Amino acid sequence: MKKITIIGSGFSSLSAACYMAKAGYDVTIYEKNETVGGRARQLKTDGFTFDMGPTFYWMPDVFDDFFADFGKKTSDYYELIRLNPGYEIYFGKEDSIPVSANLEEIYQTFEKHEKGSSIYLKKFLKSAEYNYRVAMDKVVYKPGKSPLELIMPATALRVMQFFTSISSTIRKNIKNEKLRQILEFPVIFLGAKPSQTPQFYCFMNYADMVLGTWHIRGGMFELVKGMQTLAESLGVKVQTNSPIDSIVVENNLATGIVVNGKTISTDLVISGADYHHTELLLEEKFRNYSEKYWQKKVFAPSALLFYVGFNRKIDKVSHHTLFFDTDFTLHAEKIYDTPEWPDKPLFYASFPSKTDDQLSPEGTEAGIFLIPIAPGLNDTEEIREHYFEQIMQRMELITNQPIKDAVIFKRSYSVTDFVKDYHAYKGNAYGLSNIITQTAFLKPKMMNKRVKNMFYTGQLTVPGPGVPPTIISGKIVSELAINS
Numbered sequence: 001m002k003k004i005t006i007i008g009s010g011f012s013s014l015s016a017a018c019y020m021a022k023a024g025y026d027v028t029i030y031e032k033n034e035t036v037g038g039r040a041r042q043l044k045t046d047g048f049t050f051d052m053g054p055t056f057y058w059m060p061d062v063f064d065d066f067f068a069d070f071g072k073k074t075s076d077y078y079e080l081i082r083l084n085p086g087y088e089i090y091f092g093k094e095d096s097i098p099v100s101a102n103l104e105e106i107y108q109t110f111e112k113h114e115k116g117s118s119i120y121l122k123k124f125l126k127s128a129e130y131n132y133r134v135a136m137d138k139v140v141y142k143p144g145k146s147p148l149e150l151i152m153p154a155t156a157l158r159v160m161q162f163f164t165s166i167s168s169t170i171r172k173n174i175k176n177e178k179l180r181q182i183l184e185f186p187v188i189f190l191g192a193k194p195s196q197t198p199q200f201y202c203f204m205n206y207a208d209m210v211l212g213t214w215h216i217r218g219g220m221f222e223l224v225k226g227m228q229t230l231a232e233s234l235g236v237k238v239q240t241n242s243p244i245d246s247i248v249v250e251n252n253l254a255t256g257i258v259v260n261g262k263t264i265s266t267d268l269v270i271s272g273a274d275y276h277h278t279e280l281l282l283e284e285k286f287r288n289y290s291e292k293y294w295q296k297k298v299f300a301p302s303a304l305l306f307y308v309g310f311n312r313k314i315d316k317v318s319h320h321t322l323f324f325d326t327d328f329t330l331h332a333e334k335i336y337d338t339p340e341w342p343d344k345p346l347f348y349a350s351f352p353s354k355t356d357d358q359l360s361p362e363g364t365e366a367g368i369f370l371i372p373i374a375p376g377l378n379d380t381e382e383i384r385e386h387y388f389e390q391i392m393q394r395m396e397l398i399t400n401q402p403i404k405d406a407v408i409f410k411r412s413y414s415v416t417d418f419v420k421d422y423h424a425y426k427g428n429a430y431g432l433s434n435i436i437t438q439t440a441f442l443k444p445k446m447m448n449k450r451v452k453n454m455f456y457t458g459q460l461t462v463p464g465p466g467v468p469p470t471i472i473s474g475k476i477v478s479e480l481a482i483n484s
């Protein structure tokens with residue numbers, strides 16, 4: 001039986017491993033860290049449980065489709081809860097808009113803030129639904145080999161949407177600044193400014209307002225565990241604490257990997273580790289891209305995160321709460337144009353224990369805070385502390401209540417941790433920005449041009465960053481590998 005090496009155990013690797021094992025190969029995952037899940041690892045301490053990476057479970061159909069490919073259902077592995085509100089956005093002191101799980105209520109909220117805006121929203125979501133179907137049925141499962149993959153009647157009808165930004169479309173039709181920000185929020189997940197994200201990506205608004213925001217009981221790590229259980233039931237072997245130091249190439253074929261100083265033979269390699277790092281495991285002459293190539297790429301943000309335990313429940317916040325009380329244009333400039341620490345960044349806060357009592361001891365709250373920042377910044381303890389103080393102060397002011405005195409536990413995580421833990425280029429959190437010049441066939445290729453049995457998957461390849469896209473990426477790469 002052919003021996004397949006999978007590098008890393010993020011969602012793309014777990015997904016690829018399942019498909020390769022189902023196709024009858026002898027699959028082993030090698031993960032450098034002591035636990036699986038990659039950026040979706042879990043931190044458990046002092047009775048609190050934190051998802052260290054993803055917290056938004058969007059596009060439930062992608063997860064359903066993945067498990068269905070193996071004759072399974074998501075409910076075989078975890079329980080889903082639809083959040084209501086999906087999330088809440090603060091714009092200033094005691095001034096917030098919860099985005100309901102009920103579409104009629106969203107229309108009413110829009111009408112309340114701008115007369116007639118719900119009529120536009122209905123039209124916008126209809127177009128977003130069309131794009132979602134085109135994206136899911138015809139685009140995102142393509143391997144990004146050639147521009148021809150995108151040329152078809154369904155996309156031809158939408159061609160102009162690739163050359164207009166989502167921001168300009170929204171701002172032309174909606175005047176209320178808060179409503180504009182609600183509609184621009186979902187594309188921030190794509191790791192670029194809304195003003196640089198093609199309008200076609202409005203399918204993210206359909207994912208948000210129609211398909212909804214979900215929570216897995218126990219946290220996102222239950223998905224990791226579910227995928228690992230499925231993989232192992234298909235025969236996949238998972239080896240943690242096993243960093244791959246190099247890939248052995250002979251006659252333009254990967255024939256071995258070096259793990260903890262030991263050479264292990266292989267017939268094919270699929271890497272779900274960060275693309276730039278994977279290339280460093282190969283001799284320079286076998287790499288797809290040069291250092292110059294990576295330096296020119298526009299990366300999605302890194303992040304400054306805090307995992308915080310509070311000794312009481314926190315009021316006036318939702319499971320997912322966004323603090324948009326500052327100017328995102330200025331913040332975005334510091335992420336994308338002149339990379340430096342922002343003065344007053346917007347930030348995201350998640351309190352999963354509002355929904356799920358498994359995640360913190362009774363009567364307490366688990367909080368996760370995230371500030372998007374430029375990759376590559378210097379992140380000293382002092383800088384991290386400065387932003388923690390700022391977050392606490394702004395939250396207290398905006399929600400008009402004491403909060404900081406309830407902190408009993410805190411851990412920060414930022415650029416240097418992403419580099420150390422995941423070998424992330426410049427400590428990026430979300431891979432490459434989904435701008436037009438880095439979309440589909442313009443993303444780093446899944447196949448090595450010189451080493452015939454070497455493949456790349458994950459958030460730096462197609463279709464891009466996010467949990468659903470990386471699961472899809474694992475499926476695409478396995479099809480390429482099986483047919484190679």
Ligand SMILES: Cc1cc2nc3c(=O)[nH]c(=O)nc-3n(C[C@H](O)[C@H](O)[C@H](O)COP(=O)(O)OP(=O)(O)OC[C@H]3O[C@@H](n4cnc5c(N)ncnc54)[C@H](O)[C@@H]3O)c2cc1C
Pocket residue numbers: 007008009010011012013030031032033036037038039040052053054055056057058242243244245272273274277303305370421422423429430457458459460464465466467468470
């Ligand atoms: C803070 C944060 C919040 C996020 N929020 C969301 C969200 O709410 N919703 C959403 O959908 N997405 C979210 N994302 C994005 C999503 O989590 C990622 O796109 C996805 O998890 C990436 O998966 P991956 O398989 O590409 O890579 P990774 O998860 O990075 O996995 C790569 C693995 O390779 C391992 N590795 C690296 N080098 C080696 C080596 N030499 N040998 C062996 N192993 C190696 C790493 O340790 C790692 O485990 C978030 C990401 C972050 C960081």
